Amino acid sequence: MAILVVGSVALDTIKTPFGTARNALGGSATYFSLAASLSVPVNLVAVVGRDFPRRHVELLRRRPIDLTGLEVARGRTFRWSGEYHLDMNTRTTRALALNVFAAFRPKIPGIYADSPIVFLANIDPALQLAVLRQIRRPRLVACDTMDHWIRRKRSTLIRLLRRVDVLTINDEEARLLAQTPHLRRAGRELLRRGPSAVIIKKGEHGSLLFRRGEMFAVPAYPLEDVVDPTGAGDTFAGGVLGYLARQRRLTAPALRRAMLYGTALASFCVEQFGVARLTTLTRRDMRRRLQAIQSLMRC
Amino acid sequence: MAILVVGSVALDTIKTPFGTARNALGGSATYFSLAASLSVPVNLVAVVGRDFPRRHVELLRRRPIDLTGLEVARGRTFRWSGEYHLDMNTRTTRALALNVFAAFRPKIPGIYADSPIVFLANIDPALQLAVLRQIRRPRLVACDTMDHWIRRKRSTLIRLLRRVDVLTINDEEARLLAQTPHLRRAGRELLRRGPSAVIIKKGEHGSLLFRRGEMFAVPAYPLEDVVDPTGAGDTFAGGVLGYLARQRRLTAPALRRAMLYGTALASFCVEQFGVARLTTLTRRDMRRRLQAIQSLMRC
Numbered sequence: 001m002a003i004l005v006v007g008s009v010a011l012d013t014i015k016t017p018f019g020t021a022r023n024a025l026g027g028s029a030t031y032f033s034l035a036a037s038l039s040v041p042v043n044l045v046a047v048v049g050r051d052f053p054r055r056h057v058e059l060l061r062r063r064p065i066d067l068t069g070l071e072v073a074r075g076r077t078f079r080w081s082g083e084y085h086l087d088m089n090t091r092t093t094r095a096l097a098l099n100v101f102a103a104f105r106p107k108i109p110g111i112y113a114d115s116p117i118v119f120l121a122n123i124d125p126a127l128q129l130a131v132l133r134q135i136r137r138p139r140l141v142a143c144d145t146m147d148h149w150i151r152r153k154r155s156t157l158i159r160l161l162r163r164v165d166v167l168t169i170n171d172e173e174a175r176l177l178a179q180t181p182h183l184r185r186a187g188r189e190l191l192r193r194g195p196s197a198v199i200i201k202k203g204e205h206g207s208l209l210f211r212r213g214e215m216f217a218v219p220a221y222p223l224e225d226v227v228d229p230t231g232a233g234d235t236f237a238g239g240v241l242g243y244l245a246r247q248r249r250l251t252a253p254a255l256r257r258a259m260l261y262g263t264a265l266a267s268f269c270v271e272q273f274g275v276a277r278l279t280t281l282t283r284r285d286m287r288r289r290l291q292a293i294q295s296l297m298r299c
Numbered sequence: 300m301a302i303l304v305v306g307s308v309a310l311d312t313i314k315t316p317f318g319t320a321r322n323a324l325g326g327s328a329t330y331f332s333l334a335a336s337l338s339v340p341v342n343l344v345a346v347v348g349r350d351f352p353r354r355h356v357e358l359l360r361r362r363p364i365d366l367t368g369l370e371v372a373r374g375r376t377f378r379w380s381g382e383y384h385l386d387m388n389t390r391t392t393r394a395l396a397l398n399v400f401a402a403f404r405p406k407i408p409g410i411y412a413d414s415p416i417v418f419l420a421n422i423d424p425a426l427q428l429a430v431l432r433q434i435r436r437p438r439l440v441a442c443d444t445m446d447h448w449i450r451r452k453r454s455t456l457i458r459l460l461r462r463v464d465v466l467t468i469n470d471e472e473a474r475l476l477a478q479t480p481h482l483r484r485a486g487r488e489l490l491r492r493g494p495s496a497v498i499i500k501k502g503e504h505g506s507l508l509f510r511r512g513e514m515f516a517v518p519a520y521p522l523e524d525v526v527d528p529t530g531a532g533d534t535f536a537g538g539v540l541g542y543l544a545r546q547r548r549l550t551a552p553a554l555r556r557a558m559l560y561g562t563a564l565a566s567f568c569v570e571q572f573g574v575a576r577l578t579t580l581t582r583r584d585m586r587r588r589l590q591a592i593q594s595l596m597r598c
Contacts, residue, residue: 087480181386183503184521204482205504208521217595219516222483222507256598296516297596299555 001245002041002066005032006106006131007121007234009046009070013081013095014273016088018227024274025056026080028121028144031231034278035238035265036119037063038286040245043112045069045131049077049100059279068109073100088226089203108134117245120164121234122146125157132163140250142166142241144233150177162194165250168237170201183208184215197255199240201233209259214252218259221267221293228273232266235278239265264289300544301340301365304331305405305430306420306533308345308369312380312394313572315387317526323573324355325379327420327443330530333577334537334564335418336362337585339544342411344368344430348376348399358578367408372399387525388502407433416544419463420533421445424456431462439549441465441540443532449476461493464549467536469500482507486514496554498539500532508558513551517558520566520592527572531565534577538564563588 007029014021033042041064050072060067078101081094106127108115114136120128120143128143143164149157150173157177161167167190171183178186183200187210190198198210204226209216239262240255247254264286271277306328313320332341340363349371359366377400380393405426407414413435419427419442427442442463448456449472456476460466466489470482477485482499486509489497497509503525508515538561546553563585570576 087474175386182521182523182525184523187521188523202504205501206516206518208518215521215595216598217505217518217521218598219505219507219518222481222486222514222516224481224483224487226481253598260598294598296514297598299515299517299552299559299593299596 001116002043003036003117003119003241003245004043004045004108004112004115004135005029005036005119005121006045006108006128007032007119007123008078008101009044009048009052010078010080010101011052012230012274013079014228014230015083015094016228017084017086019273021228021273023079025059026230026274027078028234030060030275031234031269031278032119032121032238032241033060033065034063034275035235035269036242036245037065038265038281039242040064041066043069043115045106045108045112047071047073047100047104049073049075052077059275069107069112071107073103075100082230084229088229091229106131116140117241119143119237119241121237122149125149125153125160128160129156129163140165140244142168142237144168144237145173145177147173147176158193161190164195166197166199166240167195168199168201168233168240170203170233174198174200184210187215196250199259201236203229203232207236207259207263209255211252211255216256216259218263218293219296221263221289221296223267223271226270229270230274232269235269236262236266238262260290260293263293300415301342302335302416302418302540302544303342303344303407303411303414303434304328304335304418304420305344305407305427306331306418306422307377307400308343308347308351309377309379309400310351311529311573312378313527313529314382314393315527316383316385318572320527320572322378324358325529325573326377327533329359329574330533330568330577331418331420331537331540332359332364333362333574334534334568335541335544336364337564337580338541339363340365342368342414344405344407344411346370346372346399346403348372348374351376358574368406368411370406372402374399381529383528387528390528405430415439416540418442418536418540420536421448424448424452424459428455428459428462439464439543441467441536443467443536444472444476446472446475457492460489463494465496465498465539466494467498467500467532467539469502469532473497473499483509483514495549498558500535502528502531506535506558506562508554510551510554515555515558517562517592518595520562520588520595522566522570525569528569529573531568534568535561535565537561559589559592562592
């Protein structure tokens with residue numbers, strides 16, 4: 001069952017203690033698509049500028065990622081530049097140029113109007129709602145967001161949550177959105193807003209799943225070297241949704257296994273700069289990493 | 300099998316967003332003893348001043364905690380005063396008066412010289428070594444430390460590690476001692492220094508166990524209300540050692556289960572101010588919390 005993803009496709013300049021990557025393929029929809037397309041076909045809706053390198057398009061085309069919805073607009077592609085500090089847990093945005101992304105009004109191609117599974121990556125919640133209005137009857141809607149929208153468009157975001165089944169959000173944003181420092185309270189409060197599952201992403205500390213009456217915790221897989229954490233959260237979401245798209249129902253065990261899958265993919269993502277590791281990943285790599293994560297949790 | 304613990308017994312003044320406790324019973328050896336004594340008898344070696352309230356002695360005596368080694372010295376008891384901020388993860392020390400603790404030179408009573416299991420709570424590593432010289436042939440030695448000693452007595456601490464089986468240490472201190480920002484590298488580096496098990500405590504993010512060729516991760520139990528995090532790390536260590544003291548051998552499964560036990564105890568510890576919750580805990584509470592933690596990890 002294919003997944004429709006709407007989000008950003010960007011050119012990232014990333015500086016870490018290990019080196020620098022310039023104008024690397026990035027963006028939430030990119031990481032999500034590369035991860036999810038390991039499980040199921042992905043239909044990507046996003047916008048790039050006329051400067052978007054052909055080799056990036058080709059890289060995406062090598063995977064079951066349909067680019068019918070990738071609009072090429074007059075102007076330059078969204079660019080982000082950031083720097084990670086020694087512990088890799090904090091980053092500073094050095095430059096941000098929305099370019100064509102500033103005027104992005106997602107138009108969902110008619111052939112996607114019956115998409116059963118939709119991932120609304122981090123964009124303006126008003127646009128996320130506008131996307132849902134163009135989809136007839138999705139079986140599963142998941143979304144992400146960020147502090148910027150929580151601060152500036154809280155009420156729109158809260159409205160969106162009523163139509164969302166799975167919310168993926170990082171810990172600081174969960175605290176901000178739920179207005180409580182305690183993650184368990186945040187999980188409960190966010191469940192009350194609509195989603196049947198809230199997944200709180202904690203970076204190197206793993207993730208927490210909250211459902212009514214249920215909690216599940218997955219540790220991140222401890223790596224000797226984290227080269228570039230960019231995109232780990234969207235890769236995680238891609239892994240989770242990719243796994244769920246192959247299941248009949250959104251059961252508790254399916255969600256738990258989906259989180260292991262997302263955790264494994266995210267752990268690969270951060271091993272190299274940008275999307276590099278996601279493009280070389282084999283089924284055997286995945287199987288081994290999943291086993292390692294299960295052994296990490298076994299008691 | 301009884302555990303010998305050497306550390307601090309203190310009077311703590313704690314301020315949190317939930318209230319203030321003044322001159323509450325605290326100290327690393329106190330938390331450790333209350334936790335470990337739920338499993339096995341504990342022999343406590345520490346020093347207090349003549350002002351140490353009788354009711355605190357009585358509280359400890361109500362448990363299988365032998366106080367033969369609790370020296371009462373001329374002067375005032377060690378006092379610590381700290382404040383927690385809203386997210387409960389950061390704290391500021393407001394006042395610290397070592398008092399009788401400044402001149403503490405642990406004398407191990409002769410009856411403890413054959414202690415099979417020793418926990419060296421966070422004190423000067425030179426004193427931790429001096430304690431070990433007074434024990435004949437311990438079967439299992441565990442220790443903790445803090446940033447202060449890592450910065451000021453690194454080489455003594457490194458020497459101590461050669462004689463330690465289990466090191467419990469928090470994440471920031473592990474990074475500082477191992478001189479790497481990556482916890483997995485830190486775990487490996489610390490194992491190289493002597494211990495056969497390194498347990499890195501990450502507060503609300505749980506804990507990681509490193510052994511040669513093995514990793515294990517336990518999430519902290521997410522609570523709706525954390526009232527006072529003081530002592531959680533020593534309570535965790537008390538749970539771990541208490542559990543291990545009842546096992547024949549230090550096997551991998553035993554260590555994993557010991558960490559669940561420590562995690563459960565630590566989660567109770569933070570539910571109320573100071574040691575309060577540790578004194579009301581029932582076996583039934585523990586059983587239920589252990590089940591909840593196992594369900595949190597099951598996949």
